[in-house]
Amino acid sequence: MEQDQMQRGLLPPEGKFSFGYDLGCKVERTVVKSLMFSLTECQKLLMLISILHGHAHQHLCQLTFLLIYVIGAGMENLKQYEWYFSKLNMLGGVMQYMSMFHHCQAIVHYAAHTDKYETYANLSKFIYTNYQSALNTLAGLGKMMEALQALGITNIEICSQWLKNEQCFLEERKDLSQPMMAEREYLSKLKALVDCQ
Template structure:
């Protein structure tokens, strides 16, 4: 089981298998017992990080001794409160569930089937063909190559113009400018060579006799796939962050406060 607090950071297929919301018998268990202990230790860390070895161990021992006594003392109240909470949830949610089942014309078996079908759908998803992945990577390599060509041309032009403003006879400035220009040219040329080598290697793996032209038909086709793939990745990250934020606000009883 993945803790409820961290579960929404996992992909949806993982949540269907391991999130406590989908595991029968977990009830309101959040699976974040360690996080509660770590949270209580935060205040203790402020003092122990500057304490001696003896006082550090003494403080930690006393902290957990008090922790155990405090939890044991509050155990009956904890069980009673959670029992009342669970009973109230069963009472109210059962009534709501009956209305939903009547409205949608579904049964308890349908919910189990929906969950199984959703899991089967994600299991059935496959990675794109290796050839398609190579072609998409080839498009990215062509974009990198064009960017390196632009940087190389910019560095070349900047080098030509950098010497025009140097006064005649100023050898120190000339030497310094020459060194900087050489470093910039060498760096951009090395990047250009690496980009050309990568594009050529991918071209050979794909089996192309001629390289694709930027803005050509094949390039534009897979360029769209690359952009959509990046777009979907951004959407997944955004959804993950939003759900995690909502879950944090829910735990803090701050939903609807505008935070």
């Protein structure tokens, strides 16, 4: 990969390429074991999980993959693909008895129709709402800085340090949860045994 980039005169990526997915943590482990790992490592792939989905994950996973804890990741909800494929699933009933050729043809026509009449039509709305969101964020920045100063936080880097401290704390206790689960299971089985007698 790096040789190909050098031959083409391409510079290595400056930042990270992030990809948001509901199970980003599990997908990253799969990618590490796959043949694509060298490519993803070179391109600095960073898997993310969306804000709403993050609460179903363990805390250690959230610190690494949750969108709000990754500096520079933005505020997107990472659900665009889900919406698209959810709409695409509606073709299932229509295509049920079609041949493979007509399946492919229906999907291609649906995608072209969506691009022509929905995607491009909604592009201006997407740009406008993101622009408004950025303006609102910038407008609230002064109040945010005042609130941080009132709390005695003068350097924003302390937030990164808090995340590192939390990660160390959780990693130290990662192995402690298994014995506690075994104890709970033992007590519930013991109670069930007593109830049976």
